[in-house]
Amino acid sequence: MENRILVTGASGFIGSFLVEEGLAQGMQVWAGVRKSSSRKYLQDKRIHFAELDFTDSDRLASQLLKHKEEHGGWDYIIHCAGVTKSLDKAGFEIGNYWATRHFIETLKRLDMVPVNFIFVSSLSIFGPIREKDYSSICETDTPVPNTAYGISKLNTEKYLQSLNDFPYVIFRPTGVYGPRERDYFLMVKSISNHVDFVAGFKRQDITFIYVKDLAQAIYLAINKGVKYRSYFVSDGDVYNSRTFSDLIRKELGNPWMIRFVCPLFMLKAISYVVDFFSHLTRKPCTLNRDKYNIMKQRNWRCDIDPVIKELGYKPEYNLERGVKETVSWYKKEGWV
DSSP states (O other): OOOEEEEETTTSHHHHHHHHHHHHTTOEEEEEEOTTOOOTTOOOTTOEEEEOOTTOHHHHHHHHHHHHHHHOOOSEEEEOOOOSOOSSHHHHIIIIIIHHHHHHHHHHHTTOOOSEEEEEOOGGGGOSOSTTTOOOBOTTSOOOOOSHHHHHHHHHHHHHHTOSSOOEEEEEEOEEEOTTOSTTHHHHHHHHTTEEEEEOSSOOEEOEEEHHHHHHHHHHHHHHTOOSEEEEEOOSOOEETTHHHHHHHHHTTOOOOEEEEEOHHHHHHHHHHHHHHHHHHTOOOSSSHHHHHHHHOOBOOBOOHHHHHHHOOOOOOOHHHHHHHHHHHHHHTTOO
């Protein structure tokens, strides 16, 4: 019998790849989407759909009950749904922490607890630490998030870790990139327009993970039956602030380019101005105070030895291969 797996946030960048990997693993995959969600990257006819509205707790409970009555529960759940852009802290806390908490409490109340619940968190829960010696952030470090997004993810992790009767695994990916991704795409678009933007003059160590490698790591945890663990995940390498843009430029055919290094004080001022206008228009922007805190962080190294040793994780994409495949997809789709 096929294992049944639910991927929440399935219409998003990471979620859509998690759906594809589940199908490749021979699972019965349910894509958790809202009624208004795009299904552009969910065209495989083997995909089952579950409408789940995490913005309305009462409606979500009704939807889960209906699903249980008609289809039963799921063996595994990958919870990828969440808020990545918000006008205020409350939006992150409601969309990430409270929505997840209500989801789990409802699963428990309806006797729909899965064999394992995978929560996609973020390296950003640790904030700017180990910036004096640029050593790797590890699981024994104390998180000090300096973004509303990171705080909301950390609060969700703490809630999960407080549960004694609910199986979970937490993944804390570093910067995730790949086809369909739109935030890093802004850099591709900027370089194609002959401008590269760098935040700050001080050394910055950056880490990345290609979206397919993240999917690999998550399904390794499912297949190996690991529970009550948290893992950092990256491609295992560390890059300086120019490597990513140089590789993008190479894949774009080496267009002439002006590299603009923006002092952090100037970037901070710009982010505050953009935030002000975002509140006026009620539309969140990519550059805001939260994003500024992410961009000014100097150390994104993380210890992935546990995910390698315990799960047998072997990243298949270094940054060069990943950027090549990503930019090729952007070109094919007419994004650049």
